[in-house]
Amino acid sequence: MTRRLPQIIAHRGDSANAPENSLAALDSAIAAGADRVECDVRIAGDGTLVVSHDADLSRIAGRPVLIDDTPAEELARIAAAAGASVLPLATLFEAARGRIPLMLDVKSLIPAVLEKIAADLAKTGFDPRQIALGLRDPALVGPARLVLPTARVLALNGGTTPVETFLAEEVELIRLWERDADAETVAALHRQGCTVWVTTGGAGTERDVGDCGADHLFRLIAAGADGLLVNDPALGRRAVLSAA
Template sequence: MSRRLPQIIAHRGDSAHAPENSLAALDSAIAAGADRVECDVRIAGDGVLVVSHDADLSRIARRSVLVDDTPAEELARIAATAGASILPLATLFEAAAGRIPLMLDVKSLIPAVIEKIAGALTKTGFDPRQIALGLRDPALVATARNRLPTARILALNGSTTPVEAFLAEGVELIRLWERDADAATVAALHAQGCTVWVTTGGAGTDREVGDCGIDVLYRLIAAGADGLLVNNPGLGRQAVLSAA
């Protein structure tokens, strides 16, 4: 029997066709057939969770404004003047509820962020079972499991937090970068009972994070990836349908 084909995870929404991490990118990703939308989570200066990849607004709004020093409403206003978007996480939850699961790339490393995410889920009624909680520090795994027991935990491993550190905490959903996602590595993780999602592009390639051509997607599908993070979910869906 053939294996299940990979999920298409829209990286910052359909960021190839709409401002990243915006409601328009969410809607476009759903229309393109994404299975899940990825977004980035930070804590604004007033303690509100916001959807922002970067620690400041230099790239998206050409302003050296720090996210963690600035109230959420001010961040949204500054971003909007440049045609960009910084949403409260609760707003994204409300827009996605009942429509599509989410993957949260949690940039903060403090345990309080888990409590804030749990509070936002409760407030908006978004089902925690529809969340993949991407953590960068294995020390947060126990807190996340305690506060959000039905959410999936995703290891966002890196040079200072290797896969093994998350495996030791019993995490079974692992993110690999494209450069590391060869068939042997994916198979070894599968042999340990893991599910493997792959972020396309980034370090080790000549492309921005999430950017790729269909040839890359075919290679990652052949390597056994269970999920593909892409900026263009329509292209991802095309690759999956062609490989079916």
């Protein structure tokens, strides 16, 4: 049987060619042929869910403004003045609805964030079945399944939350870092019925998260990865087609 080609998941959108987590990055990722767009979710000071990787604006806007202390409108204004983007999550849902599925990297570890995500999905009409809900704490898996029963739960496992803790919760969608995604590890997870997505770059690679070359992608495709998180989705699409 012919193996299905890996999904290309645009890390923070087409962040190689547009401001990360922006509407421009979303549109560019869709145009580049991405199968899904990844974005980061935090709670702003006024309780609004916003799309931001970092806990503050130092890196993207040059100001140490804390996300969780600042209202969403002010975050958006400060980011825009620096050519960056901090969107309300609902705005991203509206822009992506009917166009592309999303992967949410949920930075918050409190169960209330799940109810807020569900509320934004309902408000915008975005289908929860088109969401992969990336969680860092296996204790959130049960609440996530109660609040968003049709969304896929994705294990964002790391050093303090090994993959086994998510497997114990019967999570079948697993994220690995590139450094850990060898053929043996991927095959072992496949034997347990798991789907494996790999974040390229990051620790152990001497590359920024999401940065990769075609040779890195070919290795991960050969290792059996089912999804590849990349900053340049056009590069990812070309690599997948070349490996077909």
